[in-house]
Amino acid sequence: MDNTKLDFENRKLEIENYFKFLLIFDDDNTVIQYKKDSEVVVEKIQPQFQITLIANAFLILYNLIEATVRNSIIEIYTKVEDDELSFDKLSHNLQKIWIKQTTNKLKENHFKHETLRDYVLSLAKNILQKETIKLVKDKMDFSGNLDADEIRKLADKIGFEKAVNGRNLVKIKDKRNRLAHGEQTFYDVGKDFSVGDLNDFKNETFAYLSSIMNNIEKFIIDKNYTK
Numbered sequence: 549m550d551n552t553k554l555d556f557e558n559r560k561l562e563i564e565n566y567f568k569f570l571l572i573f574d575d576d577n578t579v580i581q582y583k584k585d586s587e588v589v590v591e592k593i594q595p596q597f598q599i600t601l602i603a604n605a606f607l608i609l610y611n612l613i614e615a616t617v618r619n620s621i622i623e624i625y626t627k628v629e630d631d632e633l634s635f636d637k638l639s640h641n642l643q644k645i646w647i648k649q650t651t652n653k654l655k656e657n658h659f660k661h662e663t664l665r666d667y668v669l670s671l672a673k674n675i676l677q678k679e680t681i682k683l684v685k686d687k688m689d690f691s692g693n694l695d696a697d698e699i700r701k702l703a704d705k706i707g708f709e710k711a712v713n714g715r716n717l718v719k720i721k722d723k724r725n726r727l728a729h730g731e732q733t734f735y736d737v738g739k740d741f742s743v744g745d746l747n748d749f750k751n752e753t754f755a756y757l758s759s760i761m762n763n764i765e766k767f768i769i770d771k772n773y774t775k
Contacts (some may be wrong), residue, residue: 549765552619559612573598573745575640596735605746609753610724614694616757620764625683627768634678637771651682670695695721708767711759716749
């Protein structure tokens with residue numbers, strides 16, 4: 549989990565620096581000073597600018613959520629491959645995930661009978677000849693849908709322990725999606741939140757994701773990805 553934790557800490561630092569910047573504008577009397585044509589210009593920061601910065605924080609926090617969960621699950625998939633595990637050595641949960649990944653293309657295309665038979669034969673040989681299982685890392689299509697409830701479903705699906713709390717992750721997800729899909733402007737999203745609100749969301753997100761990483765690390769250490 550070292551790479552995932554390092555990435556998490558780097559992203560946390562980026563977010564902390566952004567929030568330090570955000571706090572500078574958490575004052576109706578904040579001004580900026582700059583030079584223009586050799587003259588010093590002083591301008592008052594407009595409230596709309598701060599609101600835009602607040603809304604942007606939802607994008608930054610969601611980016612951390614999705615990256616951390618994705619990287620953590622990849623750690624499990626990588627360990628399966630590093631341990632050269634065959635199908636019969638996998639946990640029941642990961643067997644189901646591999647079967648789903650491997651057979652997904654069957655519902656996406658119309659195969660000739662001969663092609664389908666060859667495909668099933670290849671699948672059977674992989675299992676019977678105890679070839680190393682490779683779980684596909686790019687099949688995790690979260691599609692902007694990660695919140696605490698969805699992460700709990702992932703925990704059930706893979707088998708690692710669930711984390712508690714995380715109730716505000718759904719708000720972060722929803723606001724991020726409204727911005728990403730153009731359903732609301734940055735002003736519309738940010739106007740109902742203060743810097744203090746976002747700071748609370750940030751701290752809760754950090755704590756929740758730390759718990760998720762610890763649970764997945766324990767899952768790996770205890771080799772719960774095996775039978």
